[in-house]
Amino acid sequence: MSFQLIAEPWWVNLLVLVPPFAYFRWRRSGVALAPRQLLASGIFAAAFGCVEAVVVVYLRAATGLLPGYQGTLSDVIRRSGEIYQQSQAISQLPQSLLTLEVFREAATILMLLSVALLTAAKTSSRVAVFLWTFAIWDVTYYAVLWATVRWPLSLRDPDVLFLIPRPWISPVWYPLLVSLLAILAVLFARAAPPKSE
Numbered sequence: 001m002s003f004q005l006i007a008e009p010w011w012v013n014l015l016v017l018v019p020p021f022a023y024f025r026w027r028r029s030g031v032a033l034a035p036r037q038l039l040a041s042g043i044f045a046a047a048f049g050c051v052e053a054v055v056v057v058y059l060r061a062a063t064g065l066l067p068g069y070q071g072t073l074s075d076v077i078r079r080s081g082e083i084y085q086q087s088q089a090i091s092q093l094p095q096s097l098l099t100l101e102v103f104r105e106a107a108t109i110l111m112l113l114s115v116a117l118l119t120a121a122k123t124s125s126r127v128a129v130f131l132w133t134f135a136i137w138d139v140t141y142y143a144v145l146w147a148t149v150r151w152p153l154s155l156r157d158p159d160v161l162f163l164i165p166r167p168w169i170s171p172v173w174y175p176l177l178v179s180l181l182a183i184l185a186v187l188f189a190r191a192a193p194p195k196s197e
Contacts, residue, residue, distance in 0.1 A: 007170030012161070016174075019181035022131060026189035031128045033120060033190050038132060041119050045133035048111065049140025055104070056141075057149055063093060102163050112137065132186045135179035142176060 007013050093101070116130035145151050152159065155173035162168045 006174050007161075007168060009166065009168065012168045012170060015178050016181065019131065019178065019185040022127060022182075023185035023189050026124055026128065026185070029124050031186065031189045032122060032125050033128060033186075037119050037129070038186070038190070041115050041129050041133050042136050044115055045112070045136035046140045048108075048133075049137040050144050052108065052137070053141050053144035053148065056145065059093075059097065059101075060149075063097065098163065105162055105164055108137075128186045128189065131182040135182035135186075138175055138179040139183075142172060 005013050007015075112130055112133045115133050116126045119129045120126045142152070151157070152172045155176070156171045158169055159172050159175070160167050160169055161175055
């Protein structure tokens with residue numbers, strides 16, 4: 001029996017270590033975030049996750065990868081499982097759209113970083129806000145895709161997570177796991193008093 005990685009490229013598998021590492025680091029120094037900071041940045045992240053999901057639906061429709069898009073959302077939902085495979089769709093996008101996708105992804109990261117910089121003063125708190133917003137954005141993205149076009153059909157469906165610097169591919173459950181761990185790391189680090197050394 002050979003060992004098989006969850007995600008490609010290999011280093012994407014290491015992302016699951018980021019939330020626990022951050023949590024143990026924060027336990028030493030603490031994370032100073034008020035509930036209103038988490039609420040405001042979380043609302044931004046959820047709204048932005050909705051926008052991202054809608055952009056993906058538009059992109060799928062514009063490239064002919066979304067069956068039933070000319071009808072109602074019910075038509076799309078009914079037919080969404082017919083042909084669409086996210087990880088295969090990347091090879092069907094024209095190069096011009098792939099270039100735009102890379103710019104969109106870079107802009108997404110910059111927006112989430114900007115929220116972290118605007119929300120918190122200390123570096124540890126900024127990292128916490130970035131992970132918090134990234135995780136909420138990611139979970140919302142998948143939730144809205146499922147609610148609107150019933151994709152993914154299963155948490156085992158492969159997805160293209162990012163294109164920078166090359167395509168990251170994993171089953172949907174993997175980024176959701178990393179996101180949920182990040183949310184928990186922020187919440188528990190914020191609730192726990194810093195350890196004295």
